[in-house]
Amino acid sequence: MNMNNQNMNTRRNMPCNQNGQCNPNTPCTRDVPRNQGTPCKRDMPRNQGTPYAQNRSMPRQNAYMQDMRKNEMNTPECRKDCDMDKDRRPMPDRRMLMKEIYQLGFALVETVLYLDTHPADADALNYYHQIKKRYHMVMEMYAKEYGPLLNSNVMNENYWSWVATPMPWEVEGC
């Protein structure tokens, strides 16, 4: 979407972080605010993102501060290494994601019923496998960001969110 790309470019050109006090534990301010301060992938070795400093022996903070002094607005190394675009795409709106889950879930139900009485239909089988992949992906995205849809996949480790999100029959529910 065009609007998203524009936002991405604007963010990339913003000064990265708090006046050169780049701290791997502080969320990169260029990141989407909605991500609730998830650290920029460049700074988290755990995320297997491209390491910010290619030369690991050189202390990261120093390399970064040198770049900052060079050019406040555009940190060349920042742009080169940052796989932010790929890894931190803005999460789709909850309603849009839910709508896709309804559509894919229904396509699955319908295909399963058809395959029950036509188990050798190759086209139907192909269709099933396509839908299945996308469905699982979208279900996982929703569960990570918005709340559990299956009690076998509750992500919150501090509270049983299964009983905290609205029930489907409530007007605010799905």
Add this chain to the structure above:
Amino acid sequence: MWNYEKRLEYPINIKKTDPTMAAMIISQYGGPDGELGASMRYISQRYSMPYREVAGVLTDIGTEELAHLEMVSTMVHQLTRNLTMEQIKGTPFEAYYVDHTAAVWPQAAGGIPFSATEFQSKGDPITDLVEDMAAEQKARTTYDNLIRLCHDPDVVEPLKFLRAREIVHFQRFGEALRIVQDKLDSKNFYAFNPAFDKGCGCGK
């Protein structure tokens, strides 16, 4: 066995309450041709189906009917939220309110409680599948009648979805019947009951 996703099969968001409509729609929950009966019918019949395609389709459609009865209950619940006594008095919902307040309980629109006598599980594949096809048509007609009674698009859209599903289920049961017939003697389908008679050579 059953796991579930924490969502409806089709979104329902009814903004305007209507206890009269709720008293009618409840027939598709606990009525003679409602989703509870459909689900119990298919889930009961599946055990005596000697062919896995047929047992599979009965289980999967029986499961979808559970999702439908959830939708119908949700509609009844949303149509009867926050009612005042003036909204209840003089409507067909009044008698139901006396016994159930604004709870959901399986009965027909006429008040007859749900009962297993509203379905059969006969233990003969042809008999059972023909009953299932009839059940889907009865449900479709009931939805036709409900849609004619209703003008709120928030209510009509889920009813239209449910009605369309009944037609698809009818189609699937027809195919299941064909599968059973294909496995029987084409000169006499009634020569024996493949669910019961021993040595029938059924493909289980």
